[in-house]
Amino acid sequence: MLERITLERRADASALRSAATYGVALVVAVALSLGVIIWAGVPTGALFEELIVQVFLTPAGLARTLTQATPMMFAALAAALCLRLKFWNIGIEGQLLMGAILATTVALYDIGGPIRLPLMLAASALGGTLWIAVPALLRLRFGVSEVIVTLLLSNVAFLFLQHLLFGPFGDTSHNFPTSPVFDEMEKLFRFGFGDTHAGLILALSAVLAIAVLVHRTRFGFAARFAGDNPRAADALGFETRRVMLISILLGGAMAGLAGGVIVSGTEHRLTQAVGLNMTFNGIVIAALAGNLPLMIPVVSFFIAGLSVASASLKVFYGVSEGIVLIIQGIILLTLVTFQFAATYRVTIRGPEAA
Amino acid sequence: MTDVETARAASADAALALDVRGVSKRFGEATVLNSVDFDLRKGEVHALLGENGAGKSTLMNILTGIYAADEGQVAVYEAPARIRSPSDAVALGIGMVHQHFKLVMPFTGRENIRLAAGTARAGSDWATVDARIADVLRLTGLEVDLDVSVSALSVAERQRIEILKALTLGAEILILDEPTAVLTDQEAERLLGLMRDLAGAGHAIVFITHKLREVMAAGDRVSTLRQGRMVMRGRAVTEVTSQALSVAMIGEQETTPIARGASTLGAPLLQVQDLSVRKEGVGVVDGVTLTVHSGEIVGLAGVGGNGQRELAEAVLGLIPSTGSIVLHGSALTDGTVSDRRAQGMRYVPADRTGHALSPNSSLAENLAAAAVRTGQLGHMLISIHAILGFARRLIDAFGIAGATAGGRRPVRLLSGGNAQKSVLARELDDAARLIIAHSPTRGLDVAACRFVHDRLIEATARGAGVLLISEDLEEILALSDHIHVISRGRLATTENAKPGREDIGALMLGHA
Numbered sequence: 001m002l003e004r005i006t007l008e009r010r011a012d013a014s015a016l017r018s019a020a021t022y023g024v025a026l027v028v029a030v031a032l033s034l035g036v037i038i039w040a041g042v043p044t045g046a047l048f049e050e051l052i053v054q055v056f057l058t059p060a061g062l063a064r065t066l067t068q069a070t071p072m073m074f075a076a077l078a079a080a081l082c083l084r085l086k087f088w089n090i091g092i093e094g095q096l097l098m099g100a101i102l103a104t105t106v107a108l109y110d111i112g113g114p115i116r117l118p119l120m121l122a123a124s125a126l127g128g129t130l131w132i133a134v135p136a137l138l139r140l141r142f143g144v145s146e147v148i149v150t151l152l153l154s155n156v157a158f159l160f161l162q163h164l165l166f167g168p169f170g171d172t173s174h175n176f177p178t179s180p181v182f183d184e185m186e187k188l189f190r191f192g193f194g195d196t197h198a199g200l201i202l203a204l205s206a207v208l209a210i211a212v213l214v215h216r217t218r219f220g221f222a223a224r225f226a227g228d229n230p231r232a233a234d235a236l237g238f239e240t241r242r243v244m245l246i247s248i249l250l251g252g253a254m255a256g257l258a259g260g261v262i263v264s265g266t267e268h269r270l271t272q273a274v275g276l277n278m279t280f281n282g283i284v285i286a287a288l289a290g291n292l293p294l295m296i297p298v299v300s301f302f303i304a305g306l307s308v309a310s311a312s313l314k315v316f317y318g319v320s321e322g323i324v325l326i327i328q329g330i331i332l333l334t335l336v337t338f339q340f341a342a343t344y345r346v347t348i349r350g351p352e353a354a
Numbered sequence: 355m356t357d358v359e360t361a362r363a364a365s366a367d368a369a370l371a372l373d374v375r376g377v378s379k380r381f382g383e384a385t386v387l388n389s390v391d392f393d394l395r396k397g398e399v400h401a402l403l404g405e406n407g408a409g410k411s412t413l414m415n416i417l418t419g420i421y422a423a424d425e426g427q428v429a430v431y432e433a434p435a436r437i438r439s440p441s442d443a444v445a446l447g448i449g450m451v452h453q454h455f456k457l458v459m460p461f462t463g464r465e466n467i468r469l470a471a472g473t474a475r476a477g478s479d480w481a482t483v484d485a486r487i488a489d490v491l492r493l494t495g496l497e498v499d500l501d502v503s504v505s506a507l508s509v510a511e512r513q514r515i516e517i518l519k520a521l522t523l524g525a526e527i528l529i530l531d532e533p534t535a536v537l538t539d540q541e542a543e544r545l546l547g548l549m550r551d552l553a554g555a556g557h558a559i560v561f562i563t564h565k566l567r568e569v570m571a572a573g574d575r576v577s578t579l580r581q582g583r584m585v586m587r588g589r590a591v592t593e594v595t596s597q598a599l600s601v602a603m604i605g606e607q608e609t610t611p612i613a614r615g616a617s618t619l620g621a622p623l624l625q626v627q628d629l630s631v632r633k634e635g636v637g638v639v640d641g642v643t644l645t646v647h648s649g650e651i652v653g654l655a656g657v658g659g660n661g662q663r664e665l666a667e668a669v670l671g672l673i674p675s676t677g678s679i680v681l682h683g684s685a686l687t688d689g690t691v692s693d694r695r696a697q698g699m700r701y702v703p704a705d706r707t708g709h710a711l712s713p714n715s716s717l718a719e720n721l722a723a724a725a726v727r728t729g730q731l732g733h734m735l736i737s738i739h740a741i742l743g744f745a746r747r748l749i750d751a752f753g754i755a756g757a758t759a760g761g762r763r764p765v766r767l768l769s770g771g772n773a774q775k776s777v778l779a780r781e782l783d784d785a786a787r788l789i790i791a792h793s794p795t796r797g798l799d800v801a802a803c804r805f806v807h808d809r810l811i812e813a814t815a816r817g818a819g820v821l822l823i824s825e826d827l828e829e830i831l832a833l834s835d836h837i838h839v840i841s842r843g844r845l846a847t848t849e850n851a852k853p854g855r856e857d858i859g860a861l862m863l864g865h866a
Contacts, residue, residue, distance in 0.1 A: 215738075216735055216736060216737070216738075217734055217735055217736060218726055218729065218732065218733065218734060218735075218736055219734075221719070221723075221726050221736060222726075222727070224712070224715060224719075225712045225715060225719070225723055228712040228713065228714045228715055229708070229709075229711065229712045229713065231708060231709050232708075232709055232710050232711055232712055232723075233712070234672055234691060235670065235672060235691065235701055235703065235709055235710060236691075236695070236723055236724055236727050237690065237691040237692030237694075237695045237724075237727055238692075238727055239692075
């Protein structure tokens with residue numbers, strides 16, 4: 001009897017209510033996630049140790065978490081910049097791979113002399129920008145759905161990556177499909193705390209810069225206005241399409257940089273696993289952060305922790321790595337459901353009311 | 355006697371298919387239907403007239419189970435009926451062809467009908483449905499290709515599929531909502547013929563239209579709604595004149611012009627020459643020429659959907675057009691929206707949340723948006739304090755209630771009146787020279803309407819010109835110095851700068 005259920009937008013959706021909703025949703029999501037982990041075979045007594053201590057409180061665990069969070073922040077910025085404009089970029093992995101490929105090209109062909117490392121990062125940003133420029137222009141000029149184009153271009157980028165690793169970029173000293181290890185001058189500075197590297201500083205700087213851009217500049221104002229209501233932005237004389245294009249290209253650059261910091265900071269070479277799951281991670285983090293740049297480091301930190309925990313759960317308890325995706329899905333769905341409940345009032349009419 | 359006359363005579367004392375008594379409907383504060391009576395006889399075409407917002411759609415939505423009435427009774431074939439959902443309406447034999455067709459575009463006509471039958475109660479297997487379609491086709495002589503995708507069909511063909519769908523689902527009572535609005539004249543003729551045939555076969559038909567000629571040509575009886583009241587109920591079309599209908603539709607009481615200072619008509623401000631807009635190959639604005647002087651309010655009356663929105667958007671530069679536009683001596687024909695705004699053009703669109711406001715941005719940001727755009731609040735960096743300070747002044751000056759926390763809350767939480775006040779506060783700044791206001795008081799209460807009118811008059815006192823586009827004739831008559839009427843994208847103008855109510859009505863209905 002669907003016709004007896006009515007939805008009504010709440011007029012009183014206050015900031016306090018939405019904060020409280022977010023909190024309650026997180027508690028429910030964590031409880032559901034723990035249930036899933038226990039059901040998958042992890043003893044209750046080990047949960048705190050595995051999910052908190054080993055991930056956030058030991059130096060080695062914390063270092064792993066921070067290392068993983070670094071490219072995630074870039075991927076989430078890429079997602080947030082595009083989502084704000086309702087440009088559904090589900091090809092973050094493709095942009096990231098093209099970034100990684102261009103950075104590796106600079107490294108392997110020893111381009112740029114003393115400025116090689118900055119040049120690698122610039123090349124990675126360029127790779128991501130070029131790879132998103134295609135769907136962006138197709139969408140803005142011809143109305144082609146970016147969902148299909150970004151998704152398929154990810155596959156193209158991955159196949160191109162494989163071609164390079166099995167061909168011109170392959171390391172001839174062994175049979176694994178990876179590039180040779182980079183020279184010392186092509187690696188980002190390491191802090192001596194696990195694998196953490198200067199990419200973390202870059203990521204946090206990017207977060208700050210984009211936060212300023214979105215919330216404190218005329219351009220960011222136009223982007224927010226146009227993202228929410230492009231017709232109203234047009235009627236006010238904002239250059240809606242230009243603003244959209246620049247934001248989207250910037251998103252591509254962020255995805256490219258994620259690839260850049262992975263190869264130059266973490267892996268020190270190009271591998272097939274670069275960028276794995278980064279589209280999903282980026283979108284989940286951006287959504288949980290409400291597309292607010294300053295929330296992205298916080299959420300990235302926890303999502304990275306989850307991913308680190310899953311590695312040890314797999315080793316010690318034989319829990320599949322897929323559990324991370326399930327838990328991310330649970331958290332996202334719970335949050336979206338609670339936000340819906342906070343925005344709308346659901347009324348179920350009795351059979352007598354008509 | 356012709357066939358039509360025979361049918362009309364036969365239907366005169368036929369059984370009541372629908373009997374609506376005292377139906378009222380309120381949405382929040384607004385009473386949309388006020389104790390409405392309406393009856394429909396078996397075998398008749400009953401024309402229903404009324405301006406936009408008169409309550410026609412609401413009444414039909416009640417009869418088809420989309421809305422529930424707050425008060426009143428409905429009887430179907432003289433049995434009390436409770437229509438609580440669209441499927442109740444289908445079960446009672448009530449079918450409706452909406453103005454915007456409810457068809458799944460990639461499906462064929464047959465698939466669409468099967469789909470609709472599948473949600474109805476009984477006999478929904480495909481063979482039964484196909485057999486019923488064949489019966490209806492044979493009985494009505496409808497011709498339409500049912501086995502190609504609906505997206506490949508013309509509008510008239512899609513409409514025939516909608517009619518076929520309603521009849522296949524067993525509709526004895528058929529409601530057609532402005533069915534001729536989307537048709538060419540020949541197609542409309544054919545549809546009117548079909549309606550007469552269906553009535554002749556015993557169906558009861560409600561025909562919603564704005565065109566008097568069609569009422570006279572195809573209707574048996576006519577009813578007229580005005581502002582939620584049934585002002586003319588079930589009169590035989592042979593007994594009414596088109597003049598009487600136009601008076602019933604738009605009222606006849608004298609409007610008292612709103613007191614304004616001595617009219618100081620200045621120099622020509624906006625000069626539009628031969629402006630035309632084509633949309634998907636169809637001309638929606640056709641050779642419009644008009645002038646707005648400094649200090650003048652030019653009213654543009656017309657039934658909604660006759661090119662008003664396109665005209666406004668073309669003048670503002672939002673959509674491409676041909677012709678010339680000059681504002682204050684500057685040729686703006688090729689200018690962008692921001693060029694035109696820089697010359698003092700401002701826009702208050704009919705759909706304020708859809709076309710003027712960013713609902714999820716704060717009130718302050720919405721108020722400051724135009725100033726941010728022009729760089730008034732900073733060229734590169736913009737401080738939140740500058741935005742809040744700017745907004746504070748406008749909130750005070752325009753008395754925008756509900757602006758808590760200094761305007762930090764999203765604008766979507768404001769009431770309609772306050773949302774419109776925020777649009778006006780932004781658009782009626784000191785540099786505003788020519789204001790295009792489209793239905794600026796739609797959906798507002800009396801006090802808010804008054805407020806909007808006062809602000810527009812104030813702007814003219816400062817030397818601005820206003821192009822007031824409205825479907826509310828009272829508003830046009832009360833405010834305008836000069837009145838034009840738009841019908842099918844063309845301006846119909848009389849020699850008189852302020853034509854009378856009846857002349858305007860006739861021009862709106864397109865038979866003068």
